[in-house]
Amino acid sequence: MSQPPIISVRNLSKTYASGFTALKNVKLDIQRGEIFALLGPNGAGKTTLIGVICGLVKASAGQVIADGHDIQREYRLVREKIGLVPQELHTDAFESVWATVNFSRGLFGKPRDPSLIEKLLRELSLWDKKDARIMTLSGGMKRRVMIAKALSHEPKILFLDEPSAGVDVELRRDMWQLVRRLRDSGVTIILTTHYIEEAEEMADRVGIIRQGELILVEEKAALMRKLGKKQLRLQLKTPLAAIPDTLAGYALELAGEGQTLIYTYDDQQDDTGIAELLRRLAAQGIDFRELQSSQSSLEDIFVSLVQGRP
Amino acid sequence: MNFHAIRAIYRFEMARTFRTLMQSIASPVLSTSLYFVVFGAAIGSRMGEVDGIHYGAFIIPGLVMLSLLTESISNASFGIYMPKWSGTIYELLSAPVSSAEVILGYVGAATTKSVMLGLLILATARLFVPYHIAHPFWMLAFLLLTAFSFSLFGFILGIWADSFEKLQIVPLMIVTPLTFLGGSFYSISMLPPLWQKIALFNPVVYLVSGFRWSFYGVADVAVGISVAMTALFMLICLVAVWWIFKTGYRLKR
Ligand SMILES: Nc1ncnc2c1ncn2[C@@H]1O[C@H](COP(=O)(O)OP(=O)(O)OP(=O)(O)O)[C@@H](O)[C@H]1O
Ligand SMILES: [Mg+2]
Numbered sequence: 019m020s021q022p023p024i025i026s027v028r029n030l031s032k033t034y035a036s037g038f039t040a041l042k043n044v045k046l047d048i049q050r051g052e053i054f055a056l057l058g059p060n061g062a063g064k065t066t067l068i069g070v071i072c073g074l075v076k077a078s079a080g081q082v083i084a085d086g087h088d089i090q091r092e093y094r095l096v097r098e099k100i101g102l103v104p105q106e107l108h109t110d111a112f113e114s115v116w117a118t119v120n121f122s123r124g125l126f127g128k129p130r131d132p133s134l135i136e137k138l139l140r141e142l143s144l145w146d147k148k149d150a151r152i153m154t155l156s157g158g159m160k161r162r163v164m165i166a167k168a169l170s171h172e173p174k175i176l177f178l179d180e181p182s183a184g185v186d187v188e189l190r191r192d193m194w195q196l197v198r199r200l201r202d203s204g205v206t207i208i209l210t211t212h213y214i215e216e217a218e219e220m221a222d223r224v225g226i227i228r229q230g231e232l233i234l235v236e237e238k239a240a241l242m243r244k245l246g247k248k249q250l251r252l253q254l255k256t257p258l259a260a261i262p263d264t265l266a267g268y269a270l271e272l273a274g275e276g277q278t279l280i281y282t283y284d285d286q287q288d289d290t291g292i293a294e295l296l297r298r299l300a301a302q303g304i305d306f307r308e309l310q311s312s313q314s315s316l317e318d319i320f321v322s323l324v325q326g327r328p
Numbered sequence: 329m330n331f332h333a334i335r336a337i338y339r340f341e342m343a344r345t346f347r348t349l350m351q352s353i354a355s356p357v358l359s360t361s362l363y364f365v366v367f368g369a370a371i372g373s374r375m376g377e378v379d380g381i382h383y384g385a386f387i388i389p390g391l392v393m394l395s396l397l398t399e400s401i402s403n404a405s406f407g408i409y410m411p412k413w414s415g416t417i418y419e420l421l422s423a424p425v426s427s428a429e430v431i432l433g434y435v436g437a438a439t440t441k442s443v444m445l446g447l448l449i450l451a452t453a454r455l456f457v458p459y460h461i462a463h464p465f466w467m468l469a470f471l472l473l474t475a476f477s478f479s480l481f482g483f484i485l486g487i488w489a490d491s492f493e494k495l496q497i498v499p500l501m502i503v504t505p506l507t508f509l510g511g512s513f514y515s516i517s518m519l520p521p522l523w524q525k526i527a528l529f530n531p532v533v534y535l536v537s538g539f540r541w542s543f544y545g546v547a548d549v550a551v552g553i554s555v556a557m558t559a560l561f562m563l564i565c566l567v568a569v570w571w572i573f574k575t576g577y578r579l580k581r
Contacts, residue, residue: 034581035581069581072418072421072422073421073422073580074418074421074422074580074581075580075581076576076580076581093424094330094424094426095424096424097422097423097424098424100422102418102419102422104415104418106415108414108415108416108417108418108419109414109416110414110416111414112344112347113340113343117340117343120336121336121339121340122336122419123332123336124332124333124335124336124339125332125333125336125337125419125420125423125425126332126333126423126424127330127332127333127423127424127425128332129332167419
């Protein structure tokens with residue numbers, strides 16, 4: 019891409035006071051206007067990475083540049099451009115929704131703008147709750163309040179640390195829509211999630227982090243192309259007890275009590291081997307009723323990556 | 329300067345005060361009134377005069393200081409401890425605010441509240457004992473300086489504390505004894521000579537003495553020393569706060 023990255027993480031490491039190293043020499047560039055999904059198992063270091071960029075966690079080594087500014091030396095310029103929705107629900111229980119969102123805007127250095135806050139609350143279906151004390155809200159509503167707070171100062175960069183934890187399907191869809199709208203308006207979004215479908219649905223690029231190491235960063239489509247295995251499933255007319263020896267050279271599996279023959283292949287190769295396989299099957303007299311091909315999901319890719327066998 | 333942030337924090341803190349009006353204003357006023365009834369009216373009528381001042385009037389500056397110190401500390405410490413405890417501090421840490429702005433917001437609100445409280449106690453005292461204020465400007469200056477310094481101290485305490493127990497132990501075990509022993513209810517000159525010397529190590533002595541001087545023109549220690557000691561205490565707190573923010577001590581992980 020021709021534009022410089024909006025966030026550039028350079029050789030970032032973090033060792034907590036306990037001696038635990040949560041980030042190991044992380045290098046990452048986030049492109050302007052993209053939705054970047056950070057995936058990784060529990061304890062991988064996602065929240066820590068976001069914490070460093072947002073100023074909650076002190077880096078042990080390395081540097082982060084956001085929109086051209088060093089996050090430490092020029093924290094003021096950087097932070098007014100960043101909104102953060104943390105993983106945990108931290109709210110001022112006794113405050114009203116209206117007060118807390120206006121507070122956030124002020125804290126981030128913006129003059130009061132009641133009409134903008136109203137629009138935001140309406141968009142998040144919180145308008146009828148604006149005078150309610152936060153402690154009277156449900157968990158999902160509280161998360162929306164946190165989103166409203168993070169957006170109250172119109173940030174250019176938005177961090178969503180597991181936005182869909184504890185959120186029902188409908189709200190998740192709403193949130194995805196909101197995120198897309200934000201992206202369309204030019205906001206760069208970095209989110210972490212355990213729902214692979216979320217990343218698959220929304221992200222432009224995906225980063226996978228494991229034990230503090232960023233093990234892969236790839237465009238989602240390319241990742242799915244590259245690592246996504248294709249499978250050909252043949253519904254056999256007569257069940258097989260075992261795969262015939264003559265087909266030993268193929269990555270074949272039997273499923274469904276011998277009713278289904280599954281062939282896993284790499285569709286990046288010129289020769290997928292399908293034609294030859296079918297010819298051999300015919301020669302063996304193995305007949306099939308139906309055939310379908312499918313691609314492995316991001317989830318399959320993710321699981322195989324974090325388990326360390328790409 | 330991020331004035332919007334200062335204002336936001338200040339308003340937030342003041343809103344908290346007014347939400348808990350009973351606890352934050354009414355209870356100190358009530359307890360001070362009790363002191364006046366017991367020490368001022370009941371015992372004071374048999375006490376005669378101290379340094380040529382009627383005892384009931386003599387204890388007013390000390391009582392105001394007692395409330396001012398405890399309330400400044402508990403207010404400011406609670407104000408910053410709560411977000412740490414509830415986790416909402418994340419927002420403050422991720423906001424484009426400098427340490428000076430955070431302090432102006434939090435400590436400014438705690439100071440405002442303490443000064444309001446001090447004036448309220450003075451007004452309440454009027455109902456029990458007649459008194460006059462010889463140096464109103466200095467009275468206000470001491471009130472303000474003390475409220476600010478001890479709010480700063482409370483702010484530091486709130487950052488240091490990692491439990492509600494610690495939050496309360498310092499005011500309870502250190503500040504209250506120092507205030508009681510700091511000449512709130514008596515003149516240092518009434519102590520035996522050795523204890524007079526020891527008392528000079530108690531910083532509260534300087535506060536109470538200076539404050540009392542602003543009322544009645546009499547003091548245990550020279551008023552210049554009182555001002556200098558108060559300013560010194562404030563300076564120490566300012567340096568401590570600056571260091572806390574510079575290092576991220578107990579704020580950042
Ligand atoms: N304050 C801390 N002190 C010591 N270790 C910590 C601290 N915070 C986090 N860790 C450790 O750092 C590692 C990374 O934690 P982090 O919260 O970044 O993980 P995560 O990827 O966000 O996990 P999750 O998916 O569960 O949210 C974990 O092993 C965690 O135990
Ligand atoms: Mg996390």
